[in-house]
Amino acid sequence: MAKLFPTVPGPIGVFDSGYGGLTILSKIREVLPGYDYVYLGDNARTPYGSRSFEIVYEFTLQAVTKLFEMGCHLVILACNTASAKALRSIQTNDLPHLDPARRVLGVIRPTVECIGDITLSRHIGVLATAGTIRSESYPLEVHKLFPDIRVTGQACPMWVPLVENNEAQGEGADYFVRHYIDDLLGADPRIDTVILGCTHYPLLLPKIRKYMPPGIRIVAQGELVAGSLKDYLCRHPEMDMRCTRGGQCRYYTTEAEEKFCESASTFLNERIEVEQIEL
Ligand code: DGL
Numbered sequence: 298m299a300k301l302f303p304t305v306p307g308p309i310g311v312f313d314s315g316y317g318g319l320t321i322l323s324k325i326r327e328v329l330p331g332y333d334y335v336y337l338g339d340n341a342r343t344p345y346g347s348r349s350f351e352i353v354y355e356f357t358l359q360a361v362t363k364l365f366e367m368g369c370h371l372v373i374l375a376c377n378t379a380s381a382k383a384l385r386s387i388q389t390n391d392l393p394h395l396d397p398a399r400r401v402l403g404v405i406r407p408t409v410e411c412i413g414d415i416t417l418s419r420h421i422g423v424l425a426t427a428g429t430i431r432s433e434s435y436p437l438e439v440h441k442l443f444p445d446i447r448v449t450g451q452a453c454p455m456w457v458p459l460v461e462n463n464e465a466q467g468e469g470a471d472y473f474v475r476h477y478i479d480d481l482l483g484a485d486p487r488i489d490t491v492i493l494g495c496t497h498y499p500l501l502l503p504k505i506r507k508y509m510p511p512g513i514r515i516v517a518q519g520e521l522v523a524g525s526l527k528d529y530l531c532r533h534p535e536m537d538m539r540c541t542r543g544g545q546c547r548y549y550t551t552e553a554e555e556k557f558c559e560s561a562s563t564f565l566n567e568r569i570e571v572e573q574i575e576l
């Protein structure tokens with residue numbers, strides 16, 4: 298049976314397994330400042346990167362349903378792992394009976410769309426969580442648009458913990474940043490473009506730039522996702538009309554409020570108010 302969600306216009310929902318999606322949210326708000334947003338971080342159950350398909354799907358569906366209950370008609374899965382492991386099933390199997398008029402969009406497609414214009418060697422690399430790499434979602438999406446591009450993935454399991462523990466600028470981070478970059482370029486030395494396929498990695502950018510050989514383009518996804526959302530809303534006026542405009546953002550977490558506020562300031566550079574909820 299279809300669930301009943303609020304039918305009046307509502308904020309745009311942005312979901313992540315934790316704090317990382319705040320890097321995407323801030324770019325979206327820069328490009329589309331007039332809309333209202335709800336950010337939901339499943340901090341109590343993060344990280345998703347090492348979890349199975351079934352669990353990531355179950356957790357993501359719970360979060361999407363909660364955001365619909367909060368009045369969102371459009372939800373962005375800012376998390377690459379959730380986009381890789383849950384988006385397709387939610388779009389195909391769940392939305393039709395949850396509410397066929399609501400939409401859930403991910404971050405992988407908008408990120409790969411620009412790749413064909415950037416790479417000259419037609420060899421690209423993707424740095425992401427183990428779950429995203431194992432899902433093969435990046436090569437699948439790239440090959441739908443650019444079958445001639447060779448994609449090499451490299452899992453970086455230590456990068457999210459470094460960021461989460463506020464060690465992104467510390468000396469210890471250098472070892473793991475260089476280590477995964479060397480592994481990636483060792484696997485395919487012709488790579489000329491590298492996608493940062495994880496919400497947390499923009500916070501490691503200074504060190505990633507330091508160890509990436511000159512001439513390799515680094516593609517971070519925040520601006521791409523924001524631009525793609527703007528384009529989506531222009532192409533879908535019926536959805537645009539269902540998104541409220543007040544320039545406000547509310548934050549929810551499944552973890553303790555104080556913990557979220559403290560760490561979120563690393564990602565946003567500002568203090569925010571947050572409410573704890575259960576999924
Ligand atoms: N948000 C996740 C992603 O973009 C990284 C953190 C996690 O593993 O949950 O893949």
